[in-house]
Structure formats: C-alpha cells, structure tokens
Amino acid sequence: MRIAILSDIHANREAFDAVLEVVEKQAADQLVLLGDLVGYGPDPVYVVEKAADLVEAGALCIMGNHDEAAASGRSGMTENARIAIEWTRERLARVHLDFLGKLPLSLRSEDRLYVHASAERWKKWAYIRDVDAAQRSLSSSDARFIFCGHTHIPAIYYALPGSRPVHFQPLSNVAAPLSKLRRHLVIVGAVGQPRDGNPAACFALLDTERREVTMVRVPYDHEETARKIRASGLPGWLGMRLKIGR
Amino acid sequence: MQKVEAGASIDGFELVERLQSGRMAALWRARNPKFDFPLLLKIPFLDPGGDVSVILGFEAEELILKRLSGPHVPRFAASGGLAKVPYIAMEFVAGVGLAELTNRAPQPPDEVARIGAEIAKALAALHRQKVVHLDLKPENIILAERGAVLLDFGLARHAELPDLLGEESSVPMGTAAYMSPEQVLGERSDPASDVFALGCILYQLATGEEPFGRPATFAGMKRRLYHAPKPPRDIDTAIPRWLEAVILRCMEVDRSKRYAEATHVLSDLRNPDQVVVARKRAPSNERPWVAIRNLFRRTDERSLVGKPASSTVRAGPPIVLAAVDLANGSDALAGEVLNETARILAARADSWLACVTVLKTEIVGNTPSVDESGRLVYLQRLVALKDWARPLHLPEDRISYHVLEAVSPADAILNYAEHNDVGHIVVGARSSSAIRRHLGSVSTKVVARALCSVSVVRLKAIEEQRRLPS
Numbered sequence: 001m002r003i004a005i006l007s008d009i010h011a012n013r014e015a016f017d018a019v020l021e022v023v024e025k026q027a028a029d030q031l032v033l034l035g036d037l038v039g040y041g042p043d044p045v046y047v048v049e050k051a052a053d054l055v056e057a058g059a060l061c062i063m064g065n066h067d068e069a070a071a072s073g074r075s076g077m078t079e080n081a082r083i084a085i086e087w088t089r090e091r092l093a094r095v096h097l098d099f100l101g102k103l104p105l106s107l108r109s110e111d112r113l114y115v116h117a118s119a120e121r122w123k124k125w126a127y128i129r130d131v132d133a134a135q136r137s138l139s140s141s142d143a144r145f146i147f148c149g150h151t152h153i154p155a156i157y158y159a160l161p162g163s164r165p166v167h168f169q170p171l172s173n174v175a176a177p178l179s180k181l182r183r184h185l186v187i188v189g190a191v192g193q194p195r196d197g198n199p200a201a202c203f204a205l206l207d208t209e210r211r212e213v214t215m216v217r218v219p220y221d222h223e224e225t226a227r228k229i230r231a232s233g234l235p236g237w238l239g240m241r242l243k244i245g246r
Numbered sequence: 247m248q249k250v251e252a253g254a255s256i257d258g259f260e261l262v263e264r265l266q267s268g269r270m271a272a273l274w275r276a277r278n279p280k281f282d283f284p285l286l287l288k289i290p291f292l293d294p295g296g297d298v299s300v301i302l303g304f305e306a307e308e309l310i311l312k313r314l315s316g317p318h319v320p321r322f323a324a325s326g327g328l329a330k331v332p333y334i335a336m337e338f339v340a341g342v343g344l345a346e347l348t349n350r351a352p353q354p355p356d357e358v359a360r361i362g363a364e365i366a367k368a369l370a371a372l373h374r375q376k377v378v379h380l381d382l383k384p385e386n387i388i389l390a391e392r393g394a395v396l397l398d399f400g401l402a403r404h405a406e407l408p409d410l411l412g413e414e415s416s417v418p419m420g421t422a423a424y425m426s427p428e429q430v431l432g433e434r435s436d437p438a439s440d441v442f443a444l445g446c447i448l449y450q451l452a453t454g455e456e457p458f459g460r461p462a463t464f465a466g467m468k469r470r471l472y473h474a475p476k477p478p479r480d481i482d483t484a485i486p487r488w489l490e491a492v493i494l495r496c497m498e499v500d501r502s503k504r505y506a507e508a509t510h511v512l513s514d515l516r517n518p519d520q521v522v523v524a525r526k527r528a529p530s531n532e533r534p535w536v537a538i539r540n541l542f543r544r545t546d547e548r549s550l551v552g553k554p555a556s557s558t559v560r561a562g563p564p565i566v567l568a569a570v571d572l573a574n575g576s577d578a579l580a581g582e583v584l585n586e587t588a589r590i591l592a593a594r595a596d597s598w599l600a601c602v603t604v605l606k607t608e609i610v611g612n613t614p615s616v617d618e619s620g621r622l623v624y625l626q627r628l629v630a631l632k633d634w635a636r637p638l639h640l641p642e643d644r645i646s647y648h649v650l651e652a653v654s655p656a657d658a659i660l661n662y663a664e665h666n667d668v669g670h671i672v673v674g675a676r677s678s679s680a681i682r683r684h685l686g687s688v689s690t691k692v693v694a695r696a697l698c699s700v701s702v703v704r705l706k707a708i709e710e711q712r713r714l715p716s
Contacts, residue, residue: 156408158408158410160298160301160414163298163414166408166413166414167413168408171406174406176408177309177407177408179305179309179410180305180308180325180327180328181301181305181327181328182305182410
C-alpha cells in the first residue's frame with residue numbers, strides 16, 4: 001500500500017494544490033493530513049473546505065496546534081503565529097471552526113501512529129529536534145511507525161530495542177529504507193511552509209510493501225502565496241520565508 | 247524459531263547443502279523454482295543477547311544488496327525478517343575465490359595486474375552505484391567468468407542511505423589487514439578506502455606478504471598512518487617498477503596522493519607504459535628517520551589522511567578520451583577539440599586524458615607498423631598527437647597517447663573507451679558530405695554506442711562555408 005502523508009499545509013493553497021496533483025499522479029492508496037491545516041497562510045477557508053472534502057472521500061486527518069488555536073481561540077504562540085491565528089479566526093465560519101475543533105489528536109492505522117507533534121503527551125505540542133526527544137516519543141507508543149510533522153524539517157529516527165535512535169536526514173526524492181528490525185519515527189516536512197532551506201513543498205510517500213518512505217518535493221508558485229500574504233495584511237515575514245524555505 | 251537443516255524450507259527456499267561458513271552467518275546452497283539462477287541463503291547467527299554487530303551487519307547487507315545491480319555483485323533474491331528465520335537469499339556465484347590465489351602468492355606480475363584490473367573494474371561499478379564496500383579482502387572476492395564479483399556487504403555504506411551500522415558503533419570496522427587509515431580513524435564514506443584495500447590485496451598477490459600483518463589492537467592498526475610498508479621491490483626485485491608504483495599509490499595514507507578512483511587503477515594496470523615511475527625512490531635507510539620525525543611531530547591524525555576523495559570525484563569525469571583526427575595534420579577542428587577537452591579537464595584537478603588518434607588500415611590484419619614505412623607513419627602520427635596536446639601543459643602522469651590502428655575509427659575509439667572505463671569522450675564532427683551521409687560519420691557511431699557522455703565538437707564556420715556556391 002502507498003500512503004501520501006501531508007503535514008503543515010498552513011493555509012497555503014498553491015502548495016496544497018500542487019502537492020495534491022502529484023499525489024493523484026502517484027495514485028496513492030491513502031491520504032493522511034497530519035495537522036496544521038491553517039495558520040500563517042492566506043487561504044484558510046479554501047484549505048479547510050478542501051480537507052473536509054478529502055476526509056469525506058476517505059482521507060485521514062488529525063489536529064495540529066494551529067488548528068486547535070484557531071478552533072478554541074486560545075494561543076500560546078509566537079507573535080507572528082498569534083497574529084495569523086487571529087486573522088484566520090476572523091475569516092473562518094462556524095462550520096470551519098467546528099471541523100477543526102473536532103479533529104482527533106492522533107490516529108492509529110495498523111502498525112502506524114499518526115500524531116502532529118510527538119507521541120509524547122499529544123497536547124503539549126513538543127518539538128522533536130534531537131535524538132532525546134525522538135526517544136521520548138518512541139517510548140510513548142508501541143507503534144512500529146510514528147509519523148509526525150510540526151518541525152517542518154524532514155527527519156527519520158531509526159530505533160533498535162535497547163539503544164538510542166539513529167537520526168537520518170532523508171534526501172529529497174530519494175526513497176529512504178525502513179528496517180524490518182527497527183521501529184521508526186518519521187518527521188514529514190511541511191507542505192505549506194518548508195523550513196529546511198528548500199522552498200519546494202514537501203510530503204511523505206510511504207510504500208509499505210517496499211518498506212520505503214520518500215520525501216517528495218514539489219515546487220510551487222510561492223511568489224503568488226507571498227503576494228496574497230502581503231495583500232491580506234498578514235506579517236510580511238510569513239511571505240518572505242516561503243521564498244527561502246526557512 | 248524454525249529448524250535450519252538440510253531439506254528444511256524457508257519461505258519457499260529449500261536448503262540443500264551447508265557450505266563453509268563464517269563467524270557471522272551460516273551459508274546454504276538453496277533451491278526455489280521461482281528464481282532462474284543458482285541460490286545461496288545467508289542465515290545470520292542471531293542469538294538472544296549475542297553480538298549486536300551481527301544484526302547490524304545483516305541489516306546493512308540486506309539494505310544495500312537489494313539496491314545493487316550488474317555483473318559484479320551477486321543478484322539479490324529475497325530476505326526474511328526477525329519474526330521467523332532471518333535470511334538473505336542471493337545468487338550463488340561460481341568461480342575461483344581470490345583467497346585461493348593469495349594463499350598461493352606471490353603470483354606472476356602479469357597475473358597480479360590482470361586480477362587487479364578485474365577487481366578495480368568491479369569496484370568502479372560498485373562506486374558508481376554510490377556504495378563503498380569497506381571490507382574488501384580476498385575472502386570477499388570471487389573471480390567468475392563474468393569478471394570479479396564482490397561479496398558480503400555487511401560493512402558497506404550507501405551514500406544516500408542512513409549509516410545505521412556506523413551510527414551504532416564507535417570502534418573502527420573492517421579487516422585489520424586491509425583497512426584504510428581513514429577507516430581506522432572511524433571514517434566510513436570514502437570510495438578511496440576500497441582503493442586502499444585493493445592496494446593491500448595487490449601487494450599481497452605480488453609479494454606473498456601482507457603489508458601490515460594482522461594487528462589485533464587499535465594502536466597496532468594505527469601504525470599504518472605513520473609507517474609505510476616495505477616497498478614490494480624490496481621483497482622481490484622481479485616485480486616491475488610500474489606495478490610497485492601502482493600498488494604504493496593505492497596505499498598512500500594521504501588521499502590527495504592516492505588514486506581517487508578505481509577507474510584510474512584499472513587504466514594504469516591495463517596500460518603499464520603510462521604509469522609514471524618516480525625516478526628516485528626514497529632509499530629504505532631513510533625511512534626510520536621519517537618515522538621518528540613523524541612520531542615527534544604528532545600532527546592531527548585526521549590531517550594525515552587528507553580530505554575524502556568523494557569531493558574530487560563529483561567534480562568531473564576521471565578519465566577523458568579526446569579522439570582527434572590528424573590524418574591531414576592539425577586543423578581548425580582539431581584545435582576546437584583541444585579547447586573543449588581543456589574545458590572538461592579543468593573541472594577536476596586529477597582527471598586524466600587519453601589522447602587517441604586512429605591510423606586507418608584498409609583490411610583487417612594489415613598492420614602498417616610492422617614494416618619500415620608503416621613504422622614511420624605510426625611514429626609521425628604519435629609525434630603529431632603529442633604536438634596537438636602540448637598546449638594543455640599536462641604533467642606526464644595526467645596524459646597518455648595512443649595511435650590506434652583500425653579499419654573502423656569509431657570501433658577503435660569505443661573499444662578503448664570501454665576497456666579503460668573512460669568517463670567522457672570528446673570527438674570532432676566534420677561537415678556533412680555525400681559519402682559521410684552514406685557511410686555514417688565516426689562521431690555519429692560513437693554517440694550512438696558509447697557507454698559514457700560524449701561531447702561532439704563542430705566548427706561553426708563550416709556551416710557557413712557549406713552555404714557558399716561551390
């Protein structure tokens with residue numbers, strides 16, 4: 001089975017559409033949206049409605065911290081993120097906020113666990129930026145594969161029982177192996193706001209038969225997204241960072 | 247866990263006969279009607295609480311072998327996980343184990359060069375697939391009819407995959423007798439490490455001695471950073487100087503002096519006359535002084551092994567073949583072929599140029615160089631070829647000259663390129679003529695059949711001349 005996993009879309013319509021086009025071409029068997037549909041970007045209504053359609057058609061979707069903040073109005077975020085959430089809440093209708101508010105915090109499918117930030121205390125939205133954080137996350141679940149987003153930087157941690165996980169930074173568009181002997185924590189890059197220095201949108205394509213996961217990069221018209229961000233009065237840095245992928 | 251014995255069946259593989267096995271895994275001849283090649287099953291010894299390196303090696307081999315292809319590795323068939331019986335099923339390769347030959351070393355120099363070229367060719371093919379073997383030794387090489395086949399990828403490293411083995415271990419991994427100095431220091435990513443091991447194997451084949459013995463301690467293995475082995479000709483003066491030069495260049499501690507690529511070793515072993523032999527070897531009585539001086543200098547050990555060769559390798563092709571037509575002297579097209587060649591060579595400081603010109607013979611078997619006048623033509627062409635390349639100002643260890651006698655220039659160029667693992671061909675194309683259109687030009691045939699990149703050089707001016715009324 002081939003599963004396309006999309007994380008951190010962040011109301012970026014251009015990136016979302018470009019990625020969905022590739023997902024369709026790849027004929028993936030399943031689609032997973034790994035949270036943070038909204039926040040930062042200029043098209044929250046479009047992205048939420050599209051996500052709702054996809055869920056209707058069988059896609060899995062979980063909640064991210066920006067989705068929670070938009071739905072609840074609570075936010076303990078950085079200034080740019082907070083401003084963007086307030087801006088987003090003004091544009092979303094009740095039905096959109098309800099959709100976001102009712103998303104599950106995690107989903108389990110066979111030996112795979114999907115969670116936005118970390119398997120360790122879901123609502124703390126912890127960042128997995130090093131081996132220690134990865135180890136804590138892995139020890140909080142017995143799933144063979146944990147998929148998260150949240151950091152916007154692709155990574156794979158390979159864990160053997162009894163030893164520290166090994167970090168690997170997967171190459172763009174090169175299939176990374178998944179071991180028969182290990183458990184894995186896969187951090188999917190961001191669709192709507194990549195931060196690994198490559199501005200192209202990123203999603204993960206998992207092939208369960210071949211035991212491989214590929215970080216697929218999809219270039220999209222980020223100039224247009226940045227233009228919309230400027231035109232809508234969102235902080236200018238949110239458009240700037242799309243150009244440099246940081 | 248399922249019983250492993252003759253007659254047992256694992257995932258459709260029927261175990262036939264247990265072969266001589268190593269410390270890490272049992273080897274079985276196996277049968278499975280699903281595969282049309284002879285099979286071997288490798289079943290690692292995974293005891294609970296046993297050596298974790300067995301698991302890591304099994305994992306690394308499975309990861310890498312199934313991504314490799316070509317005649318120089320066994321074909322991958324299937325693998326099984328820990329749930330039942332862990333195994334890797336692969337092609338059983340028939341041939342002569344290199345260990346049989348090293349056991350009977352010294353071998354005659356011609357034989358050493360021939361075997362070395364086979365191994366270098368296999369290494370070049372492996373390195374092209376982004377894999378470094380890191381445990382090259384006679385036990386892991388089979389000389390099969392189709393060439394050398396490399397076995398056991400348990401310590402290997404793929405440049406684009408996680409190095410799970412290296413990350414889990416802090417001790418140097420490899421076989422003490424053949425391990426490169428940078429591997430001793432824990433580096434696991436440089437194809438030049440395999441070139442070093444190849445040098446050790448050639449040393450052993452040529453002299454009958456292992457260059458560093460088999461040290462069991464870390465300090466013992468590190469000696470190779472400071473102490474050069476005895477030069478092969480100190481052991482046997484019958485070893486030709488050129489072969490000694492090739493062996494010692496493979497075994498340079500500093501990677502900026504070592505062959506950066508197996509392809510270069512292959513080319514030198516196949517063309518002994520192009521190997522530059524140092525005019526003066528350091529007399530052996532100077533060596534203790536060098537060793538003592540190094541001892542007191544105690545520079546950073548990492549600086550001794552130099553930078554990895556991989557950065558050089560990415561810069562450009564290792565061997566460039568420039569095919570130039572000098573039948574009518576050096577003309578404008580020959581000049582343009584030279585310019586293009588210079589641009590390609592500039593990409594890489596250690597690239598190496600084979601200048602080729604073809605002396606056309608009319609009939610097969612007629613070699614003009616055998617009679618006096620033929621010999622003269624041959625020499626004239628060689629002089630012209632050297633004169634053509636002179637403006638490049640390449641040092642003699644970066645250039646060689648070949649006047650090939652052949653009925654078909656394209657075939658001669660293609661054969662040379664394939665035989666020497668050339669990375670890029672530069673060839674000129676003349677303007678179209680009726681005869682050329684009928685027979686097909688040399689450059690067209692070279693482009694169509696070459697196994698590497700080809701630059702076709704054409705003169706722009708000729709385009710315009712053609713439009714002039716004749």
